Amino acid sequence: MVEKLKVTPTEKKFREVIGKPVVRVDAWDKVMGKAEYIDDYPIPGCWYGGTVRSDVPHGRIVGIRQNPSFDWSKVVFVTAKDLPGPNEVAMVRRDMPVLAEDIVNYVSEPIALVAAPTKALLKAALKAVKVEIEPLEPVLSIEEALEGKKVIWGNDNVLAKFEVKRGDVDEAFKEADIIIEETYRTGHQEQLYLEPQGMVALPRDDGGVEVVGSLQCPYYIHGAMTHALNLPPDKVIIKQAVTGGGFGGKEDFPSLLAIHAAVLALKAKRPVKIIYDRAEDIVSTTKRHPSRIRHRTGVKKDGTIVAQDVDLVLDGGAYTTLSIVVLQRSLLHATGCYQIPNARILARAVATNTPPNGAFRGFGAPQSIFAMERQMDKIARTLGLSPVEVRRKNLLKCGDAFPFGQRVEDDGARLVFERALAISEYERKRAEYSKDQGPKKRGIGVSLFLHGGGFTGAGEQKINGKIKLFLARESVELHVSNVEMGQGAATVLTQIAAQGLQIPFEKVKYCQPDTSKAPDSGPTVASRTTMIVGKIVLRGTEKLIMQIKEYVSRHFDVPLRDITYARGTFFENGTPLADFFEIARRIEEERGPLEVIGDYVHPPELNWDDEKCQGDAYQGYAWGASVLEVEVDTDTWEVRPLRDTVVVDGGTAINPLLALGQVEGGSLQGLGYGYLEVIEMEGGRYRNNRLANYAIPTSVDCPDFFVELMEIPCSRGAFGAKGLGEMPLSGGGPAVVAAIEHATGLFANRLPVTGEVLTALEQEGDERRS
Amino acid sequence: MKLRFTLNGQEVTAEASPLDRLLDVLREQLGYVGTKEGCGEGECGACSVILNGKLVNSCLVPALQVRGGDVLTIEGLDGEEDALQKAFVEEGAVQCGFCIPGMVLAARALLSTNPNPTREEIKWALAGNLCRCTGYERIFRAVDKAAAEGYGRKIAAEKGRRDNVSEESVKLQGSEPSRVFLPDDLEEALEILERYPDVTLLSGCTDFYPDLMKGKPEPERVMDIWNLKELKGIKLEEGYMEIGSGTTFSEVASSDLVKEHFPALAYLSTLIGAVAIQNRATIGGNLVNGSAAADSPPLLFVLGAIAVLQSKRGVREIPVTELYSGYRKTVLRPDELLKSVKIPLPSVKSRQFFYKRGSRLALTISRLSVAGFIELDGEAVGDIRLAAGSMSPVPIFLTETEKYLRGKKLTEEVIDEARLIASEEVSPRTSKDYRKRVTGRLISRFLKGARS
Incomplete structure (x- = not known):
């Protein structure tokens, strides 16, 4: 008989952490200035990398000339000819080159790279390169792309196309009292993470390369690097540095940047760091897709929708990046939170000679929801009903189906809507x-929105995410590829693991993502980290406990079925046997540390047909309603958001304090999208290319937030969580535009609603009246 | 050059090139990487530090101006013992964290002068520090919490806890003495200016570094005039007020004299950038740089301000309206500098007005601005001057509108006609309809206010 181990007080220290406002694991480092972002890393002997870019939207490269008076022996220079592998950035497709070789397709497209030992020398070298480009006719708008007279991508400029049909729209239109038609437009939006893009590449002795940087998706970069550099997977290591915001902007773009840094580092045979300054970041990185969405809605006089025809087009920019998946999400969120008995939705993404657009929080949904919510307001306006009434009439209820067939599983839409109206005293x-009276007028507007959590359709099955738990002597290490970029993943995943293992929160160590240690748990995107990856973590914890139980069973010679585990202690028929970490030490001494892999299991009840775009598109839907109050100075068209009452159902809030922060931050980004954030294009160039002219909300432009979390649990997420991170962004745009409409009487069918837009609407009104 | 200054209470020495920014010296020379760079042009506040008790953007401060000074960075705060940092942690005010060091220092600067701020005061004090993650709500709550715990009073009591720089605070090396000039007084500055008419003057540098970012070549020679006492201060003289060209907008905004006689100027000063910019930008710089979007020129035009120009040869005074010879060009002779502006004191029955419209409410560059000055003669318009900025290379007077209004009673009809005339007098290149309409309406708003 083996002696029984003493039960240490660990048991007492375990506290329930789900639903608790646990302090972020990274808060103190950040608030003390100790957190190391990529530009803060001390890297001895590191060179600085920079990029030579196109200054035309479309053209043929005739020559790349290096000024002979510059001493090129002091620096490293790279063009497409010097690339070690295929000139392709592998993402969804491989249509984007690492460096433009023959044709340039957008202003700021990378053509050549330089690395130099000092910043001054880098600047001089970049100046000493002249690229001669013979201009070609560019395609600069959605309309030009659809027209197809000039073809810049495939046969017809169409990057992707999907269609969803339900019922018979044409037949149903005949039964409608009125068909309401409107075309909505949304502009670019810049993520504007406060920390600009940055990456360091370090060549390895084995011929491989390690990259450390500000990034969201270590394995996306890993895949793109192995392809472009022609390296086996084990010779490429990606590590995440503390990341100062991403919002999707560090989802796709870092693949390109990492390859650039790596190519330079391999050629220079020393570490190379590329940190963009703000102007370079704004002009060359991906943005939210501009859209043109046409709605035709057949309604009864009482506001009931009988049919809806939607034609949705996204401007993808010069290359595919993630446009296919963004488009899918746009399509699947096109009818918002409403029950549409007959629907036809055609969705296309087209190529233009503008910088490629990519991921941005919301991922296609904000455009769709803006159009749908505005259409609801238009229906109300046309029929003389209230915006609330029209929404109430058509709300999706539990058991209703989306146009793509998925059934709604709760009454979240109605619950958040009614609650937001009540607590904001909307009526x-x-x-x-x-x-x-007078020039300053207040207005109040409401928006209703949703977001499907996790990858679309079969995406999670394809990714098949895995996590690793490593049982150390005094702690359990959690290795995932999902990054902390401000949203709180490190804390929330730690909470989930601690609760799953029933050990103190402080005993779980979230490890900074590193592809040489963490398995591929998928990218940090799609509001999937808490909901989906959290569930995988939980499966890992169950597996770890089971393996320890088996050890305990052998070690103490107790039948497995008699062993139970609770709150840090293993029991034999109710009698304490051993403490979690006592056993951990034993296991390590005897056979080395234990590690387990948690894996993804697809909910068997969910089915998706990718070809037809039909079925269960998402594992659960989060719902939100925003009631926004603004003050508009009708002399100057200045808008000041006053109060934003937001009620969201994000399922179980693992950490309510962090959840509130997500809702507030996302809502403000949505407000900015709605009335402030402008990117104007001029000949394929962004005119708003600096922080001085791309305006995001300051603290003065920010409303007071009143956020309430309504927690309708979802069985497919960890502890009932739904995806929450992206959803709040979709509410801000339509809410602010509706509130401005209430204050001014002007109906805008586009965003951002700037002073210029309001002036134009006012003039239209003047002309109609005169 | 070799610099000595106090950093977080301790004397440090650093090597710097003449145009190195304080941010570069902190991060690259001294390894204090808690201070972040988010834009390099004073538009995000991530690089905020407290210099000699005032919040500044360290990306806009030439390191040479820090010689002998006192710098506080995030590393100088007490961490777990610091009630403000603790409040940020506990209230969930931290997300990605990149703005946080600057944000904490901005909040500290606020609480050191205003220990119990209202929500509105907190919002304006943090307007120069962008956060893209939090929606600011948790940050406001953290500042509230620290205020409630008496943080402001506590740090006020700690003032003066620092090393005084023991030796010479700056040492120029190599060729620097022929390129970098650090005069002790105006006399010396004027001599240098006479000898090197091409020398670039460095004061608040809030336009200087953004211009370099945009590709303007680095100057060969620079002279620091930031500390010259003769260029500072606000004085009331017989019939006019004199404001030294080196007076910052913070000083203008908080001056009781300015508030009493030129409320429009005090108001304008609160809208120049945000706090960290107002602590550095000077009224002289705003005038001399001659940016089309500069805020003070239109108002100084209508107030009839005089620019006092000084060189070794003497002083000359010209109306501010004659200061510009073109876009970003002034009539200053190469050996002259702007010493001060003199503004005639308005009569008590006069009214003055300034309104700027940027893209957002705070930390914004004017897309249009309107300034007005009016004196009623009984019920009729007597003296009237109206100017509009940001829509032309230099501000313009709305002479037609003025002519129309002179002698008229401000009835609804007259005001409405003035609105239409004013909107036709400006000719913006972009966003025409919008800027014209808003200009007209602001003129109308001013006239309505002047009636009461």
Whole structure:
């Protein structure tokens, strides 16, 4: 008989952490200035890398000339000819080159790279390169791309196309009292993470390369690097540095940047660091796709929708990047939170000679939801009904189906909507603000929105995410490829693992993602980290406990079925046997540390047909409603958001404090999208290319937030969580535009609603009246 | 050059090139990487530090101006013992963290002068520090919490806890003495200016570094005039007020004299960038740089301000309206500098007005601005001057509108006609309809206000 181990007080220290506002694991480092972002890393002997770019939207490269008066022996220079592998950035497709070789397709497209020992020398070298480009006719708008007179991509400029049909739209239109038609437009939006893009590449002795940087998806970069550098997977290592915001902007773009840094580092045979300054970051990285969405809605006089025809087009920019998947999400969110008995949705993404657009929080949904919510307001306006009434009539209820066939599993849409109206005192304020006199007028607007958590369709099955738990002597290490970029993943995943293992929160160590240690748990995107990856972590914890139980069974010679585990202690028929970490030490001494892999299991009840775009598109839907109050100075068209009441159902809030922060931050980005953030194009160039002219909300432009979390659990997420991170962004745009409409009487069918837009609407009104 | 200054209470020495920014010296020379760079042009606040008790953007401060000074960075705060940092942690004010060091220092700067701020005061004090993650709500709550715990009073009591720089605070090396000039007084500065008419003057540098970012070549020679006492201060003289060209907008905004006589100027000063910019940008720089979007020229035009120009040869005074010879060009002679502006004191019955419209409410560059000055003669318009900025290379007077209004009673009809005339007088290149309409309406708003 083996002696029984003493039960240490670990048991007492375990506290429930799900649903608790646990302090972020990274908060103290960040608030003390100790967190190391990529530009803060001390790397001895590191050179600086820079990029030579196209200054035309479309053209043929005739020559790349290096000024002979510059001493080129002091630096490293790379063009497409010097690339060690295929000139392709492998993403969804491989249509984007690492460096333009023959044709340039957008202003700021990379053509050549330089690395130099000092910043001054880098600057001089970049100046000493002249690229001669013979201009070609560019395609600069959605309309030009669809027209197809000039073809810059494939046979017809169409990067992707999907269609969803339900019922018979044409037949149903005949039964409608009125068909309401409108075309909505949305502009670019820049992620504007506060930390610009940055990457360091370090050549390895084995001929491989290691990359450390500001990034969201270590394995996306890993895949793109092995392809472009022609290296086996084990010779490429990607590590994440503390990342100062991503919002999707560090999802696709870092693949290109990492390859650039690596190519330079391999040629220079020393570490090379590329840190973009703000201007370079804004002009060359991906943005939210501009859109043109046409709605035709057949409605009854009482506001009931009988049919909806949607034609949705996204501007993908010069290359595919993620446009196919962004488009799918746009399509699947096109009818918002409403029950549409007959629907036809055609969705296309087209190529233009503008910088490629990519991932941005919301990922195609904000455009769709803006159009749908505006269409609801238009229906209300046309029929003389209230925006609330029209929404109530058509809300998706539990058991209703989306146009692509998936059934709604809860009443979240109605619950968040009614709650937001009630706590914001919407009706009373609507009446009160309607009476405002003088140039400053208040307005109140409501928006209703949703977001499907996790990858679309079969995406999670394809990724088949894995996590690793490593049982050390005093802690359990959690290795995932999902990054902390501000949203709180490190803390929330730690909470999930601690709760799953029933050990103190402090005993779980979230490890900074590193592809040489963490398995591929998928990218940090699609609001999947808490919901989907959290569930994988939980499976890992169950597996680890089971393996320890088996050890305990052998070690103490107790039948497995008699062993139970709770709150850090293993029991034999209710009698304490051993403490979790006592056993951990034993296991390590006897056979080395134990590690387990947690893996993904697809919910068997969910089915998806990718060809037809039919079936269960997402594992669960989060719902949100925003009631926004603004003040508009009708002399100057200045808008000041006053109060934003937001009620969201994101399933179980693993950490309510972090959840509130996600809702507030996302809502403000949505507000910025709605009325402030402008990118104007001029000949394929962004005119708003600096922080001085790309305006995001400051603290003064920010409303006071009143956020309430409504937690309707979802069985497919960890502890009932749904995906929450992206959803709030979709609410801000339509809410602010609706509130401005209430204050001014002007109906805008586009965003951002700037002073210019309001002036144009006012003039139209003047002309109609005169 | 070799610099000595106090960093977080301790004396440090650093090597710097003449145009190195304080940010570069902190991060690259001294390894204090808690201070971040988010834009390099004073538009994000991630690089905020406290210099001699005032919040500044360290990306806009030439390191040479820090000689002998006192710098506080995030590394100088007490961490777990610091109630403000603790509040940020506990209230969930931290997400990606990149803005946080600057944000904490901006909040500290606020609480050191205003220990119990309102929500509105907190919002304006943090307007120069962008955060893209949090929606600011948790940050406001953290500042509230620290205020409630008496943080402002506590740090006020700690003032003066620092090393005083023991030796010479700056040492120029190599060829630097012929390229970098650090005069002790105006006299010396004017001599240098006479000898090197091409020398670039460095004061608040809030336009200087953004211009370099945009590709303007680095100057060969520079002279630091930031500390010259003769260029600072606000004085009331017989019939006019004199404001030294080196006076910052913070000083203008908080001056009781300015508030009393030129409320429009005090208001304008609160809208120049945000706090960190106002602590550095000077009224002289705003005038002399001659940016089309500069805020003070239109108002100084209508107030009838005089520019006092000084050189070794003497002083000359010209109306501010005659200061510009073209876009970003002034009539200053190569050996002259702007010493001060003199603004005639307005009569008590006059009214003055300034309104700027940027793309957002704070930390914004004017897309249009309107300034007005009016004196009623009984019920009729007596003296009237109206100017518009940001829509032409230099501000313009709305002479037609002025002519129309002179002698008229400000009835609804007259004001409405003035609105239409004013909107036709400006000729913006872009966003025409919008800027014209808003200009007209602001003129109308001013006239309505002047009636009461």
